Amino acid sequence: MEAVHEGNGGGSGLVVTELSHIKELVKQLDVHLGGSPDLCKLLAQQIFAVTERSIGMIKSGHFNGPKRSAAGAGLDSPPLSATPSPVSGVSNTPFKPNKKRKTSEKGRHQIRVSSAAGGADAPADDGHSWRKYGQKDILGAQHPRAYYRCTYQKTQGCAATKQVQRADEDPALFDVIYHGEHTCVHKTAAAAGMVQPAGQNPDAQSLLQSLSSSLTVKTEGLTAAGTQGWSTTTPFSFSSPAVSGMTPAEHHPFSTPSTPENCFVSMPTSLEPSPATSGSNHMCMTPFHVHSELQTMVSALVEATSMPAADTEEAAFSYWGFDDSALHVNNLDEDVNNFDISTFFA
DNA sequence: GACATTTGACCGGG
DNA sequence: CCCGGTCAAATGTC
Numbered sequence: 001m002e003a004v005h006e007g008n009g010g011g012s013g014l015v016v017t018e019l020s021h022i023k024e025l026v027k028q029l030d031v032h033l034g035g036s037p038d039l040c041k042l043l044a045q046q047i048f049a050v051t052e053r054s055i056g057m058i059k060s061g062h063f064n065g066p067k068r069s070a071a072g073a074g075l076d077s078p079p080l081s082a083t084p085s086p087v088s089g090v091s092n093t094p095f096k097p098n099k100k101r102k103t104s105e106k107g108r109h110q111i112r113v114s115s116a117a118g119g120a121d122a123p124a125d126d127g128h129s130w131r132k133y134g135q136k137d138i139l140g141a142q143h144p145r146a147y148y149r150c151t152y153q154k155t156q157g158c159a160a161t162k163q164v165q166r167a168d169e170d171p172a173l174f175d176v177i178y179h180g181e182h183t184c185v186h187k188t189a190a191a192a193g194m195v196q197p198a199g200q201n202p203d204a205q206s207l208l209q210s211l212s213s214s215l216t217v218k219t220e221g222l223t224a225a226g227t228q229g230w231s232t233t234t235p236f237s238f239s240s241p242a243v244s245g246m247t248p249a250e251h252h253p254f255s256t257p258s259t260p261e262n263c264f265v266s267m268p269t270s271l272e273p274s275p276a277t278s279g280s281n282h283m284c285m286t287p288f289h290v291h292s293e294l295q296t297m298v299s300a301l302v303e304a305t306s307m308p309a310a311d312t313e314e315a316a317f318s319y320w321g322f323d324d325s326a327l328h329v330n331n332l333d334e335d336v337n338n339f340d341i342s343t344f345f346a
Numbered sequence: 347g348a349c350a351t352t353t354g355a356c357c358g359g360g
Numbered sequence: 361c362c363c364g365g366t367c368a369a370a371t372g373t374c
Contacts, residue, residue, distance in 0.1 A: 132351055134366060147365070151350090163365090 110177045112167070122146075123164060123174040128182060130162060142168045150184055158184035 113123035130148035137144045143166035150158040159180040167173035 131349090133368095135352075136364060136366095139363065145364085149366095161365095 108177065108179055110175065113174045113176050123176060126176075128160070138165065141165060143171075150182060152184035156184040158182055160184075 113126075129151035131151045131153075132146055132148050134147035135144050136147070145163055145165040148162045148164065150156075150160040152158045153160075160182045161179045163175075163177040163179075165175045167175055
């Protein structure tokens, strides 16, 4: 996967072009969903490649120097590398017993999570299964930092890790730093104790959960950001209104940890038995996040094309950003495999 | 017994 | 040499 090197100037326009490309590919995919699986696979690869390029553009052109936002804690953020991680296939890294510090990790995304449970000593479940492997007192921090790795590191070679540290100023907030990407087939539904209908693929199930959430992604403070629309200082605002009939555990729109730095996330505690969910979730997303999620969604979508469909409610994805452009994806309620996709350029 | 967590030691980058 | 990230043995939980 090669990053497309683009000058900082017209980066957003190019990414819009790439997004449009993705849209067209998804449209084709939509057409062929009931047809040739091979063609779907091919389209999936193309979508994946385009998405990767887009991420590469953002990384190389717009996120070479992570700026701290107002919500930023005192955590340093080294520049994102221009070499995004290869997501294709399971990278079976041998994982040498190396205690080397990972300073310039390729996929490093920081978010701030508030635990709705208040006194909980860990942020709300992010949809992945983690295993704690260490804890350290950090100089200048009031609370220790906990180190987690993916539960499926051994079995599936998943290299994803995360660090969780309670914020000094507000004990209800946690700074979560994700490293790497999940290559595992995470069984979030099963892990959350959800009953899975027989004969359905976990991947499809997970995807359908994602599709079942109503999502809205919009830019926030574009004008205040200055010249380049979604510049490095402009986060995306991500809101997910509550979907009727969905339990909080099903409500996680995306379970991937590919969240960017400088994000503020507040979400209900998904493991709480009583669904006393607030009206909506909010998180600020950078374009990198949007693309990462889109990439994940699309790949999962295509992976699931051959799977049997499950009951879903209508879902609508709206990706706002990149100046005045927007991408809308509507999941038709009667058929999960059908999507109404449209773009807008105001 | 299997798996997860705790915790001190170890390692290496800066 | 300090400090952050990881290891791995000990311990806890189911």
